[in-house]
Amino acid sequence: MANQLLEVKELSVAYGDVRALWDVSLEVEEGSIVALVGANGAGKTTLLKTISGLLHPIHGHILFEGEDLVQLNTKHRVAKGIVMVPEGRRLFQALTVLENLRLGAYLPKARADYDDSLERVFTLFPVLKDRMNGKAGLMSGGEQQMLAIGRAVMARPRLVMIDEASLGLSPILTRTIFELIVALNVQGTTVLLVEQNIHMALKICSKAYVMKTGHIVLSGTGEELLADADVRKAYVGERGSRL
Amino acid sequence: MSSLVQILINGLLLGSMYGIAAIGLSLIFGTMRIIFIAQGTMIVFFAYLTYWSFVKAGIDPYLSLLTVVPFAFVVGLGLFYLLFRKAAALEDRNVSLLLAVGLMYLVDNLILRVWSATPRGLDISYSGAMIVAWGIRVSWLRLALLGLAFGSAVVVFVFLKKTRVGTAVRAASEDMEATTILGINSVWVCAISFAIGIALAGVAGVGMATVYSFDYQFGFTFAIKALVALALGGMGNVFGALAGGLLLGVIENLAAYYIGIAWIEVASYGIFMLVLIFLPQGLFGRRGLVKKV
Numbered sequence: 001m002a003n004q005l006l007e008v009k010e011l012s013v014a015y016g017d018v019r020a021l022w023d024v025s026l027e028v029e030e031g032s033i034v035a036l037v038g039a040n041g042a043g044k045t046t047l048l049k050t051i052s053g054l055l056h057p058i059h060g061h062i063l064f065e066g067e068d069l070v071q072l073n074t075k076h077r078v079a080k081g082i083v084m085v086p087e088g089r090r091l092f093q094a095l096t097v098l099e100n101l102r103l104g105a106y107l108p109k110a111r112a113d114y115d116d117s118l119e120r121v122f123t124l125f126p127v128l129k130d131r132m133n134g135k136a137g138l139m140s141g142g143e144q145q146m147l148a149i150g151r152a153v154m155a156r157p158r159l160v161m162i163d164e165a166s167l168g169l170s171p172i173l174t175r176t177i178f179e180l181i182v183a184l185n186v187q188g189t190t191v192l193l194v195e196q197n198i199h200m201a202l203k204i205c206s207k208a209y210v211m212k213t214g215h216i217v218l219s220g221t222g223e224e225l226l227a228d229a230d231v232r233k234a235y236v237g238e239r240g241s242r243l
Numbered sequence: 244m245s246s247l248v249q250i251l252i253n254g255l256l257l258g259s260m261y262g263i264a265a266i267g268l269s270l271i272f273g274t275m276r277i278i279f280i281a282q283g284t285m286i287v288f289f290a291y292l293t294y295w296s297f298v299k300a301g302i303d304p305y306l307s308l309l310t311v312v313p314f315a316f317v318v319g320l321g322l323f324y325l326l327f328r329k330a331a332a333l334e335d336r337n338v339s340l341l342l343a344v345g346l347m348y349l350v351d352n353l354i355l356r357v358w359s360a361t362p363r364g365l366d367i368s369y370s371g372a373m374i375v376a377w378g379i380r381v382s383w384l385r386l387a388l389l390g391l392a393f394g395s396a397v398v399v400f401v402f403l404k405k406t407r408v409g410t411a412v413r414a415a416s417e418d419m420e421a422t423t424i425l426g427i428n429s430v431w432v433c434a435i436s437f438a439i440g441i442a443l444a445g446v447a448g449v450g451m452a453t454v455y456s457f458d459y460q461f462g463f464t465f466a467i468k469a470l471v472a473l474a475l476g477g478m479g480n481v482f483g484a485l486a487g488g489l490l491l492g493v494i495e496n497l498a499a500y501y502i503g504i505a506w507i508e509v510a511s512y513g514i515f516m517l518v519l520i521f522l523p524q525g526l527f528g529r530r531g532l533v534k535k536v
Contacts (some may be wrong), residue, residue, distance in 0.1 A: 052424065078426025090421035092414040094479075099410050106411065107426045155425065 004063075005030040005159055005190050006051070006082075011060030013043075013050050020046045022214045023060070028159065028207075033181070033191040035201040035222065038211035044194040045087055047211070048161045051192075052084040053077045064159075079107050081158030087167065087194075089148040093137030097128055100136050100147055104154030113156055120187075121150040124180060142173035146180065153184065160184070161192040166200070178204055202226045249379050250496045256385040258492020259392035260450055264469035265476060265484040266399055267443035272478060273416035274433045275331055277339045281347035282444055283466030288350055289315055289448025290457050294363050297452070304365060304453045305387070308446065315445025319438030322346070331433055347462065354459040364456035388450045395446050396485045399439065403481065412436045416479070471515040477525020486527050 006028040013021040021043050028034045036044050049055045051062055053074035062069045069077055092100055101121060105114045122129040125146040131139055136147055145165055152160050162181065166174040178200050185191050195201035202208055202222040210218035210231065218231065225231045264282055271279040289311055296302040296310070323331075326346065330338040372383045403409040415422045415432045422429045451457055468491065476487025491511060498510035518525065 054420070054423065074423050075426045075428055078424075083426075084424050086421065086424055090418055090424070092417045092421065094417055095410070095413060099414075102407070103410060103414055103422070103425055103427065106407070151425070 003030045004028065005065060006192070007061075007063040007066075008047070008051065009061040009063065011047070011050060011062065012058050013046055013055055014058055020214055021050070021057075024211075024214070024216055026209050026216060026219070028190060028192050030190055031185075031188065032207060033185050033193060033205045035193045035195055035198075035205035035208040036211060037195055037198045037201055037208060038217075041213070042211040043214040044211055045163055046214075048084055048163050048192070048194060051077075051161060052082060075107070078155055079109060081156065083152040083155045083157035083160055085148050085152045085160060085162040085165065087163040089144050091136040091144055091147055091151070093135065095136055096133050097136055097139070097147055098132045100151050101128070101154050104151035105156075107155065110154060110156045114154075117154045117156060121153050124153070124183060125150050141168055142170075142176065145169065145173075145177055149177075149180065149184070153189070157189060159190045159192060161194070163194045164196055165193070166195065166197045174200065198231075199226075246500075250500050251493055252379060252381055253385075254493030254496035255489050256381070256389055256492070257496060258472070258489035259389045259485075260447055260465075260488070261468050261472040261491050262392045262485040262488025263395050263443055263447040263450065264465060265472035265488045266396060266481055267440040267447070268466075268469050268473050269476075269478060269481065269484045270399065270412075270436050270443070271440040272473075274412060274419070274436045275327065275339055276336050277343060278470060279343050279440065280340070280466050281343045281350065281462075282440070282469055283464065284347045284350045284354075284462030285315075285318075285441055285444035286447045286451055286465055287457055287459065287462040288354060289445045290452040290455075291354060291358050291363070291448075293449045293452035294358075294365060297365050297367075304367065304449055308449050311449055312442050312445040315448070316438045316442040319441025320434055322441065323434040323437040327437065328430060328434075331430075347466070351459050351462060358459070360458060362456045362458040365452050367453065370453070382454075384453050388454065391446055391450050392485060392488070395443055396481050399443070400481045402439070408432065408435055468511075471511060473525075474515055475518055475526055477527050480525075480527055483525060483527030487525065490526070 004027045008024060008026045010023045010025055011021055012019070012023055024047060036047065038044055046055060050057055053069070053072060057070065064080055064082060092103065101118060105111050105117055110117065127143055128147055128150055131143065136144065139147065149162065149165070165177050165181065169177065174197060181191060181193065182204055193201055193205065202225050205222045208220065208222050208225050209216050210225065218225065264286060268279055268282055292311055293304050293307050296307045297304055326342050327339055330342055370384055374381045374383065374386070403413055411422060411427050411432045412435065415429050419429050422432065472488035472491045473484055474487070475490050476483035476485070494514055495507045495511055498507050502510065
């Protein structure tokens with residue numbers, strides 16, 4: 001296979017006695033955008049949380065550049081370049097935009113590149129520069145999503161995992177956010193995208209996985225899955241609108 | 244007129260002790276989400292240490308700030324890692340709260356065992372020194388307490404606003420998991436804010452030793468006073484906590500003068516409950532911090 005940045009191998013996760021993931025395997029090629037789609041409760045967020053070290057698998061492996069991360073905590077995974085943009089953005093609302101960004105570059109290596117990263121974020125999201133000293137909680141939903149992604153970019157990620165970037169955003173803003181994700185990817189950051197807006201996600205990704213009740217049930221290129229009749233019927237809908 | 248001014252000044256000076264304790268409570272509450280009920284006992288404990296270093300080694304109490312406060316910080320780190328680290332990770336905050344109650348009674352009784360039940364106080368050579376102006380008398384030592392309180396508030400404020408770890412403390416008190424996601428060691432962030440809370444107990448302990456006579460039972464009452472001060476001032480705001488403390492001191496002194504000493508507690512707890520009923524975010528707290536269900 002080509003140069004895989006992330007390889008998840010037969011990963012199983014349980015919340016107490018309730019199994020959430022069953023032998024999930026996926027691969028994310030360096031420099032690509034990979035989409036992970038599926039209905040609510042399929043295990044997408046669980047998978048992202050396990051990759052970032054917030055949840056611990058009962059078995060399986062998470063290889064990043066060939067190195068198994070399962071024993072490492074979140075801090076060390078972030079230091080290696082795996083950064084999650086969590087569902088619901090989880091910004092520090094009472095802190096300023098700049099303070100949020102500064103916390104993104106908390107670890108020593110990211111801190112050393114702070115000025116460069118900040119410039120990069122402000123180039124990608126000029127609105128954040130204008131709102132620099134305002135409270136994060138006072139921004140609009142779209143701006144908050146930009147800040148959430150910008151905060152992750154400050155950590156100098158190799159792989160950004162974005163959980164439901166379009167949640168609660170208008171179609172126009174959703175398009176903007178997707179364009180920005182593509183721009184980020186073009187600059188060299190690999191992206192693993194969990195999305196409810198399946199149509200959009202399949203259009204920008206090079207590879208996609210479909211999850212259902214804790215299993216990967218289907219995978220292929222974005223075009224293949226968009227063309228797939230079952231996927232269309234189950235997830236995309238007639239006009240390609242959201243679920 | 245001058246007697247009213249005298250009462251207000253005395254109130255502010257008494258309240259500065261409550262203020263320091265309330266800032267500590269506020270910091271610990273921010274990350275651990277519990278009322279650290281042992282705060283008063285820790286203050287009394289450090290007051291005894293100040294007393295000891297004065298009696299045994301003749302160290303001036305204000306000089307002992309240099310040893311007691313760093314020591315209190317280390318004690319705070321130790322307590323956090325020994326007692327609270329695991330409990331802090333649980334969703335059920337009651338475990339941490341019960342640990343704090345246990346710690347309070349343990350230290351109370353440790354103090355009783357080591358220093359006996361006899362009230363202690365320092366006999367400092369300059370304790371009678373007063374400033375007298377326009378018929379108002381203010382003891383230097385009590386005035387110094389006010390300085391300690393403002394100094395503590397400024398130091399904590401600058402730490403929270405200007406330092407990297409301080410920013411992380413504010414972030415963690417909003418959303419602990421989100422700090423973890425960014426690779427921040429949230430356990431360490433909690434430990435630091437707890438330790439600063441205990442270091443403030445060290446500051447308050449030194450202050451207490453210089454002006455009060457204290458015994459092993461003093462701690463619980465003091466923690467409750469700090470809690471009242473915090474409720475008055477509002478959570479999540481260093482200067483609010485200080486202001487709440489000063490206000491409580493003034494209320495107590497006014498109550499003592501106008502309705503009688505026996506009514507002090509009735510007045511302060513009455514106001515405490517009125518504030519909680521009508522202004523649950525406190526007088527100076529951030530609006531929206533106390534959410535309606």
